Amino acid sequence: xxxxxxxxxxxxxxGKTARITCGGNNIGSKSVHWYQQKPGQAPVLVIYYDSxxxxxxxxxxxxxxxxxxxxxxxxRVEAGDEADYYCQVWDSSSDHRGVFGGGxxxxxx
Amino acid sequence: xxxxxxxxxxxxxxxGSLRLSCAASGFTVSSNYMSWVRQAPGKGLEWVSVIYSGxxxxxxxxxxxxxxxxxxxxxxxxxxxxxxxxxxDTAVYYCARVTYYYDSSGYYPNYFDYWGQGTLVxxxx
Numbered sequence: 001x002x003x004x005x006x007x008x009x010x011x012x013x014x015g016k017t018a019r020i021t022c023g024g025n026n027i028g029s030k031s032v033h034w035y036q037q038k039p040g041q042a043p044v045l046v047i048y049y050d051s052x053x054x055x056x057x058x059x060x061x062x063x064x065x066x067x068x069x070x071x072x073x074x075x076r077v078e079a080g081d082e083a084d085y086y087c088q089v090w091d092s093s094s095d096h097r098g099v100f101g102g103g104x105x106x107x108x109x
Numbered sequence: 110x111x112x113x114x115x116x117x118x119x120x121x122x123x124x125g126s127l128r129l130s131c132a133a134s135g136f137t138v139s140s141n142y143m144s145w146v147r148q149a150p151g152k153g154l155e156w157v158s159v160i161y162s163g164x165x166x167x168x169x170x171x172x173x174x175x176x177x178x179x180x181x182x183x184x185x186x187x188x189x190x191x192x193x194x195x196x197x198d199t200a201v202y203y204c205a206r207v208t209y210y211y212d213s214s215g216y217y218p219n220y221f222d223y224w225g226q227g228t229l230v231x232x233x234x
Contacts, residue, residue, distance in 0.1 A: 001170075031219065031220075033219070033220035033221075035154075035221070037154075042203055042224040042225065042226055042227055043146075043154065043203075043221070043224055044224075045220060045221065045222055048208075048219070048220045048222075049219075049220075054222075084153075086153065086154050088154075088220065088221070090217065090218045090219060092217050092218070096159065096165075096167040096218065097156065097167065097169065098144060098146070098156030098159065098207075098218070099156065100146075100153060100154040100155065100156060101153075102153050103153040103154065
């Protein structure tokens with residue numbers, strides 16, 4: 001089955017840039033989606049199709065995907081960005097399974 | 110406005126059964142792909158199951174043979190029947206709408222664009 005690997009934690013100072021990676025075998029050939037989850041809340045889609053932003057998501061959120069790594073980039077980080085972030089793909093090659101990365105806790109210092 | 114409201118969670122003994130419901134509004138469940146995703150306490154998201162608009166269903170290995178996803182078109186509601194529950198099934202269960210795309214090979218699921226607030230299932234004696 002397909003596996004997505006994320007770092008457990010990333011820390012960044014306010015105003016700086018945070019980069020959260022998501023590793024997978026030839027992930028560049030798949031569409032990667034990213035979700036933000038704050039404590040006690042349901043996940044919220046922040047990036048879809050590698051780099052598209054849903055309406056209402058700040059331009060500070062961007063994404064890229066190539067080779068074996070997809071990256072979520074948050075520019076000018078704010079305290080309100082502190083949350084867990086999950087990458088996701090759909091592994092339709094084997095039994096149509098949804099796949100999530102293990103999640104990354106973003107801490108704003 | 111799209112809304113998903115899950116109900117049916119609670120405390121259940123190991124080996125027991127529970128049925129979760131997800132009432133949808135603002136769109137038609139039967140015309141969309143719908144999924145269940147769960148999150149164990151303090152853990153990450155885990156995909157559980159999906160039902161396609163055509164009725165095909167798929168499951169994670171961890172629940173295959175024990176859980177059944179279904180829908181009631183007249184009630185615009187998604188269900189998850191959970192049997193032979195285990196302690197490791199303890200989690201918040203979210204229902205979510207799944208977008209899909211089409212290419213020359215057919216239709217494929219994509220990302221989860223709307224989520225419910227979740228319902229907690231606790232399996233314990």
